[in-house]
């Protein structure tokens with residue numbers, strides 16, 4: 001009986017955690033051990049643009065999901081020079097991997 005209660009509690013916790021992480025870019029970044037939060041926050045200006053600003057700029061741009069996933073993988077600058085004084089985003093070739101970066105980008109774009 002105890003084991004059943006424990007298993008149910010664990011399942012409920014897991015289900016909750018997954019639902020939260022899927023649309024929270026900060027939680028996803030932590031889950032995938034990405035370095036993103038060194039330079040980004042949802043709506044606090046750091047070295048990189050806020051993720052809210054990114055979501056707003058690309059709202060309605062159907063190519064944003066692929067374009068931004070590529071950009072995070074390759075790194076680069078140029079799109080936010082005014083906000084970042086020309087700072088470069090470093091490439092992310094291995095970790096988080098492409099699929100994980102794509103999930104973080106989807107959650108960022110859903111912020112608006």
Ligand code: HEC
Pocket residue numbers: 034035036037038039040047048049054068071072076077078079080081084087088089090092096101104105108
């Ligand atoms: C060392 C600081 C730094 C880290 C770490 C970093 N970024 Fe960035 N990020 C930047 C800067 C600077 C820019 C602005 C680049 C530009 O002007 O085109 C940026 C831009 C972006 C953009 C918008 C790109 C565009 O072209 O509009 C996204 C999305 C993004 N970052 C996501 C991430 C994610 C996801 C991670 C973690 C995997 C991450 N960043 C890690 C500094 C960083």
